[in-house]
Amino acid sequence: MAAPVETFFLDPDAQGTLQAQIQQMIAEAILSGRLPRGEKLPSTRKLSTHLGVSRITVTLAYTELQANDYLSSKGRSGFYVSENAPEPPSFQPRARGEDKVDWHRAIGNHFTGGSTPQKPQNWRQQKYPFIYGQADPKLFDHNAWRLCALRALGHKDHEIMMGDYYDQDDPQLIEFIARHILPRRGILARPEEILITLGAQNALWMAAQILLTQRRTAAIEDPCYYSLRDVLTQSRCHLVNIPVDRDGLPPEMLPDGTDVIFSTPSHHSPTTATMPIERRKALLARAKELDAVIVEDDYDFEMSFLKPPSPALKSLDREGRVIYVGSFSKSLFPGLRLGYMVGSEPFIREARALRSAVLRHPPGLIQRTVAYFLSLGHYDALIRRMGSAYQERREVMNQAIEETGLTIAGRGVFGGSAFWMRAPDGVDMDKLAGQLNAKGVLIEPGTPFFRGPNQPTNFYRIAYSSIPAARIPEGISLIADEITSAERSGAR
Template identity: 70%
Template structure:
């Protein structure tokens, strides 16, 4: 690959002859990693014209770099970065530049420092990754996704690939969601009531921005999806966490001045509980009395392999006060970042306008590829395959947990891909997680799912979506061993 001539420039404050400046510029590029081995440099004629220097100056600089093994010449083909380029610089480093800006004053609003925890980027290198929400390459249908992506690149779909939809979405994807996906949840919606988002998190952000102000109040589950709490905190609205009971979000505990209620009734995050039908009707009644909006995050409903999922809260909504959030991130793969919002037209109109002002629309090629994958039946086949595999892994993990006498705090009645666990009161699961990483085991500490300063420290999550069934027992045994070790240390300390 040839290096573009535009990446080369002479610094106006540089010292030394033009020849030495060009040498230093290229050597720095190689030593910093910007110029890779075997990459072709611009010809001496092109670089000289670009830099505004004589060709002989560039030629001499190249010759010196060739002699020092930074470059190699390949006949009439030109100059390339050498495979044997030396590592230590042959010149003094340039002056270090520091910011003159006081960023503590310049930043008007902070978005870092929330509760959302980052998963280890090298999670796949661990033998026992009990990490939630990651795609298992052994289950994903690579071949058909690739075929759908190629189909979406064809001349027939040139418009979908290249058009700026502005505030609109791929009509084929919208049609499939409206005619096939939503009816499975008991939801009837017209295309103008559906908006494609960059995943469920983007859908929650759009919803928060449209519905909430600094004077309004949001009620959310406690514990809950930590990214939602971060989003609400950043919006500067008033936030009231409502502690869950055995049936999920208790309607009577919701403050009467709440304007928006966030809930995950079908598969609560992180406890995996399912809200009973009677509680769902009570929640709708309570919201109507308060004239509040409900935001239903219906994540992971596709993973209901034990029995059919309960109807979505949106399907029971008779007066349009429920906004529905769906996503393909769990059923396809997290990196896809495709989700959708379903709601009344006035709300979707505002969410659409906000999305257009921030990112216009999710990439058309991705939307069309997903539309093909869904409409050709590949998604349903993938769900069936994933369901069978997760069912097996769940049973293996359930047996392993019982065998090692660990305590389950919550397990989905319909399926899912994780167990919500409780360690003894004297265990801090952050310490537990650190000890387990040294033993090739990854778990998710649970403190960040809770609101407030007094977060419980002894909860954790064990997911089985990314670990083969054959490794589950050994991994769970290591978790139990470390819990016992920490318990003994606490008792004897």
């Protein structure tokens, strides 16, 4: 196959004849390594048409390059980069020139500088990865997933998989969510009230875009999921931070004028607090007084291996005030980036239109593969397998924490995948995280979860979702030693 003709163009500021310019253009492509030895060049007819020059000009340029051993010809097959062409020298590409755009003026909205921290990409190489939100590949049924993907690629589903859903979703996936996933949370919903998203964060972003303006007020938990705070800050709405207690968000602290309430009642992020039923009812009552909407992020509910989780807040809603957000990122794998949003039809209609304008819909192949994985029972088997493994790891971690004298600030009532920890006052866990990283221990400092500027630095989160049980005690011991050393040295 010949090199794409679209990759060839003449420099409008170049000097010399057209023939010389074409020779220089091709020679530079060979010398830069863009055209390797043996690469076929576009035909003289195609290149002349593309460049808008005569065919004889291109032919003469090719012939001259052949004479200089840059090109070779193979009968009627065409011209190729010669096997004797000069080797590309090891030099830096020619600079494109100094950037003349004043980006401080040109950029109208800023999305950098938020609370969301950089997560380590090499966590698999660390011996003690107490990192939250990553999956253990040993627990996942790769063969079942592969078979589901192959089935989705089969002839039967070809038209559905290859087609454009426009603003719709895979009907099989929607049906399974409506009939099997949501009833487990006490939620009944019609297909018109369900939208597939690119994970929970995408759903939260869409909710903020639809519900909030610069004149409206959003209430969030403090501490809270840092990416949510970034999303709401970028929306430029009025933002109220509500300190949580052991039962989650206190409804009585929601101020008058609140329009949208973001909450994680089943498994608070990051403290893991579970909101009791009576407080959930009080939250719905307060939302009614405020005429506010609640966005419920029901993350990690699948990891309920100690006892069944409480019904979702959405299941108690009788006025359509709750927008429910779920995700497959924690239960399947985070790289899947697939979730769902449930709400009243007018809201979902707007969310569907917004999604269509931004990305049309999540890939059809992924949706159909997940639909098969769920409907064939692989999902439920995975949840049971993960629950069993997580329960063992939780027990090992809990014992190791007790033996080393570390302090748990929050542990999930129903299970979960992490502990919310507190070091002695003054200990800087941001600093200790770097020191632990050098020893192969990965933890998540708690500072980004709190609003600034006086965030506490002594909180941290340790997860057991991606570390084998056998390595947990030694890793916990290293954390305890580092905290003890920091206290003794006064490096706080």
